[in-house]
Amino acid sequence: MTSITITADSKGMQTIAKAKRHEVVIDEPPATGGTDSGPNPLQLLLCALAGCENIVSNFVAKEINFDLQEIEFSIEGQVDLRGVMGDPDVRPYYQNISVSAKVKTSESAERVQELKEKTDLRCPVFTTLKAAGVEMTTVWTKV
Numbered sequence: 001m002t003s004i005t006i007t008a009d010s011k012g013m014q015t016i017a018k019a020k021r022h023e024v025v026i027d028e029p030p031a032t033g034g035t036d037s038g039p040n041p042l043q044l045l046l047c048a049l050a051g052c053e054n055i056v057s058n059f060v061a062k063e064i065n066f067d068l069q070e071i072e073f074s075i076e077g078q079v080d081l082r083g084v085m086g087d088p089d090v091r092p093y094y095q096n097i098s099v100s101a102k103v104k105t106s107e108s109a110e111r112v113q114e115l116k117e118k119t120d121l122r123c124p125v126f127t128t129l130k131a132a133g134v135e136m137t138t139v140w141t142k143v
Helices: 041-063 109-122 124-131
Strands: 007-011 014-019 022-026 068-078 096-105 135-142
Touching (some): 041 068, 041 096, 041 109, 041 124, 109 135, 124 135
Parallel strands (some): 096 135
Antiparallel strands (some): 007 014, 014 022, 068 096
């Protein structure tokens, strides 16, 4: 078991989170009271999903001898902000998330699907979202 710890200092809507020697600024746009000095938490979650899928796909590619040259992600999530604003009948997190990945490789389209499936099964961020009931749609294509 590995323990992961961060620290965070917040003032107003802005939070500066620290993970070891790295800092991440989290904020809201001015329309919701922030200064737009960084992505909001929901955007940051999608960023974490892209990063996690990339890292896990590289682990998997090595294990299955897959020629992974590059991946470009486009991720979109749908959330009903009424839940965040306090409506008890609306969940305050993503309803669904669509992941589109363009995989640069010499491998076949079938092997790209194998990489996608194995990655989705092992990615901690992906599986956490799926376990929370977020509808996850993933499309990986060879380029």
